[in-house]
Amino acid sequence: ETGVTQTPRHLVMGMTNKKSLKCEQHLGHNAMYWYKQSAKKPLELMFVYNFKEQTENNSVPSRFSPECPNSSHLFLHLHTLQPEDSALYLCASSHTAGLAGHETQYFGPGTRLLVL
Amino acid sequence: GQNIDQPTEMTATEGAIVQINCTYQTSGFNGLFWYQQHAGEAPTFLSYNVLDGLEEKGRFSSFLSRSKGYSYLLLKELQMKDSASYLCAVRDSNYQLIWGAGTKLIIKP
Numbered sequence: 001e002t003g004v005t006q007t008p009r010h011l012v013m014g015m016t017n018k019k020s021l022k023c024e025q026h027l028g029h030n031a032m033y034w035y036k037q038s039a040k041k042p043l044e045l046m047f048v049y050n051f052k053e054q055t056e057n058n059s060v061p062s063r064f065s066p067e068c069p070n071s072s073h074l075f076l077h078l079h080t081l082q083p084e085d086s087a088l089y090l091c092a093s094s095h096t097a098g099l100a101g102h103e104t105q106y107f108g109p110g111t112r113l114l115v116l
Numbered sequence: 117g118q119n120i121d122q123p124t125e126m127t128a129t130e131g132a133i134v135q136i137n138c139t140y141q142t143s144g145f146n147g148l149f150w151y152q153q154h155a156g157e158a159p160t161f162l163s164y165n166v167l168d169g170l171e172e173k174g175r176f177s178s179f180l181s182r183s184k185g186y187s188y189l190l191l192k193e194l195q196m197k198d199s200a201s202y203l204c205a206v207r208d209s210n211y212q213l214i215w216g217a218g219t220k221l222i223i224k225p
Contacts, residue, residue, distance in 0.1 A: 004158070040124065040217055040218075041217055042120065042214075042215040042216055042217045042218075043203070043205075043215040045212070045213070090158070090159070098211075099211050100211070101146035101147040101166055101207050101211065102147060102164055102166065103211075104149070104161050104164065105161075105213070106161070107151075107158040107159045107160070108158055109156070109157055109158045110156075110158065112156075
């Protein structure tokens with residue numbers, strides 16, 4: 001069973017392109033997350049959606065635009081990216097994004113993005 | 117500021133034992149997580165500690181000392197498939213997850 005899936009797995013884009021990353025979770029969760037993972041750096045939380053409502057935007061540049069049409073799907077729309085945006089973009093889900101210390105996040109395999 | 121420290125890389129021998137340390141300074145504490153991430157794959161949940169002490173789960177154990185801001189992940193009877201990065205994360209007083217940069221574990225035959 002693949003609880004959290006992401007497409008595409010790899011993406012190469014130019015700085016003027018527009019592309020979208022897709023995430024789908026099959027776990028019945030209500031919270032979904034976008035993270036950026038760069039080599040030898042901690043995971044950077046980008047966006048959080050709880051019951052389809054955005055509850056967190058960690059000062060992410062507007063060239064990244066999230067969309068959450070329902071609790072099972074999450075998109076990250078990309079436009080006019082910079083080479084420093086090249087990274088692994090991970091999607092995660094959890095039961096909720098509420099006040100539960102033990103709330104475990106389940107991750108997808110990520111999209112490896114290269115911006116030329 | 118909030119900070120999680122863990123070694124960048126460790127090397128161990130197949131069949132041996134390795135301990136991966138994690139120290140943290142966070143605003144409040146609501147639990148500590150360990151995740152395993154194989155190259156090119158999703159991070160997968162290993163353990164959660166919120167009380168002091170040792171939690172054992174098969175070949176893997178996780179220890180927590182809240183007074184020292186310290187945790188370790190202990191891997192026994194190492195196998196080649198244990199070669200991966202191990203991520204430490206702490207949930208702070210706002211229930212945000214603060215992540216370490218991960219420890220890359222290399223297992224040699």
